[in-house]
Structures are given as C-alpha cells and as structure tokens.
Amino acid sequence: MINKVYADNAATTSLSKEALDAMMPYLTEYYGNPSSLYSLGVKSRQAVENSREIVAKCINAEPKEIFFLSGGSEADNWAIKSAAQLCAKKGKKHIITSKFEHHAVLHTLDALKKQGFEVTYLDVHEDGIVRPEELEKAIREDTALVTIMFANNEIGTIQPVKEIGEICKKRGILFHTDAVQAVGTIPVDAKEIGCDLLSMSAHKFHGPKGVGALFIRKGLRFDNFIDGGAQESNRRAGTENVAGIVGMSVALKHSCEIMSERNSRLEKMRDRLIDGLLKIDRSRINGDRVRRLPGNVNMCFHGIEGESLLLSLDLKGISASSGSACTSGSLDPSHVLLAIGLPHEVAHGSLRLSFSDNNTEEDIDYILEVIPQIVSTLRAMSPLWEKIIKNEKNI
C-alpha cells in the first residue's frame, strides 16, 4: 500500500491527465526552439504565448505581466532580490515580511540582510493571520518592500492581501505576495490585490514540476534575473520549458473552471475531518478554522512526535506531512507553528493533511478510522504522554 490516500497536496499534486495530454506533442513532435524562425519554432512560440494569455486571464493580469520561470522558489528569489535592489537605488533598505513565510522568502531575506538590508517580521497571532494595522505601524521612511504570502503552506490561513495591497499603494511601497498556495486553489485577482509582484508554481495545481511564473506589474522597471538570451522580454534568459509552460496553463485553466464547485466539496470534507479529529483527547486545530484553504487541515496531537505519526500513517498507505516538505526530515519544529505561539514540544506533534480534487469522502472516512488508532498506540508508548496525563498539562 504505497499510496492509498494522498493527503499532501500542499507539497505537490499529481499531474492532471489534461495537462499531460496537452504537453505530449511538445515533448515529441513539436520540439522546435521558440526563438527559431521556421515553422517548427513558430509552433512552440505560439504555444508559449497562448499559455501566457491563459495564465494571465486566470489571475486577471495582462499577458505581458507574466514571466515564466522554474517555479515558486525562483519567482520569490527574483521578486524579492530585484525589488530590494530597485529600492536600494533610492536609498531605501527596509523590508517588511511575516514570521511564517515560506523558506524561499525567509532565506532570500537572510541573504539580503547580509547585504545591509533590514527586515521586520510581523506577528501572525494564534489564528495565523497578519494584521494590516500592525503592518501600517511597522512602515518606516526607508521601507522599500512588503512581502507577505497569500496563503500559508502549512496551516493554510489566508492573509488580508487586499488590505495589505491598499496600504502599500497608499505609502508608495512595493508589494510582493507569494501566492503559490493560492493560485489555482482560491480566486486570485492581481488587479484587485494591487500587488506589484506575485509568485506562482504549476506543481501545486496539478501542473508539472519545475515551472512557474512571476507576475510583474506593467510599468515596473525591473531588473532581469538570469542573464543570457532575449527570452521573456529580455528578463529571464534560457530556452523556454515549452511543454511545462503548456502543462501549467492547461492545469491552471482547469483548476479555475472547477474551482467553486470543488472548493465547496473540499470545505465540507475538511470540516468533517477537523470535527472528527478534534474528538481525539488533547488535540487542536492550528490556524483559523474558517479563513483557511479549502483543502487544508493542520492538527496537533499532544504527547506524540510528528515523525512517528507520519511513519505510522505511511504504513497504512496515507501520505501526509508534518510541517512543510522542506523542513520535514529535519527535527526542528516548524517555524510556522512556533510563529502562531505553540510551544516547541507541541509544534513537534503536528500533522498536515492537504487535499485536492482527487480526494474523496472515502479518503476522509479512512483517515478518520486510522488516525485515532495510531494516536492512541503512539501515546501508549510515549513517556511524554504519561507526564502530560500525570500533570494534567493542557494545550
């Protein structure tokens, strides 16, 4: 039973059949370089430009505002590093972010701090949501850039990006949002948010891995990131990943078309799962229950280690995660759970289950059958749990 129930769609999703079918011709028959002038090249060029239009439409942007690249991490790096350089030219070296951003953002900011930038980390409170008032208070004369994610990848909480966008616009500050968990999952409207930069990644919405895009608001004079050929309007060199780009656009279009129906189904499944898991003694849900992604469940079960829980779930054919894919494997507690105020020992016992259109009510039934058993087996072996029971420590 390698993968009976896949419940780790925040880490990555399966490639959809529609996306694969649309990609195949560009991996076989139509292999021309989009920069070549003969018909075979033109065919590839048309596929890339057609995909750009589709992606732009899905986030209410213009095609010339979409730049294809290798994924969410590259989009975050490009957006933040180049925006910072742009502002440094005007003598501004202060950046505001939140405590629970993805590592692609936090580690990029670490690199900038070494170059003399100053970073303020906004609190995300127990509900996992940034407060726009606190952003306003943190703004200084030399604030250059605000980078705050659209939806968190671990606890799924959705941030008030529209309010944040309004504040930034009013104060003349650049606003980047890592929307990797949001695009294709919930409605994303770049114009409405009023952001300058927005990151997305295809493999989070049933597109292929290794391809994504950065939205750059038109008119923004933005440095290129990869030097070389003239691809992507001279801003991101390298022969285009034609098949990947086609797959991304087809997957995104499909995700957006089925969005509202899919999300009401996922929300029902999510809420039933949360209610069921909360019946377990000393369990808690992390992050706001309502303002979260339709397919995200993040729980703590006091007295057990997240890693042992994951291994036991894997033996039952359930693929899930504790923390994010990038941090699991290390024994550090999740920086996201610490940011919402959980103590270290609780943050270690967390479980993230994330669902997509492929999941069914039967998956939820199976998870609800398996997890309570595993939790009680693990607790029976846990010295920590014994202590908790003795001290009647609560969470």
Ligand SMILES: *Cc1c(COP(=O)(O)O)cnc(C)c1O
């Ligand atoms: C997955 C993810 C990324 C990284 O995207 P890649 O395409 O895997 O590089 C960045 N930010 C968030 C919020 C993510 O969930």
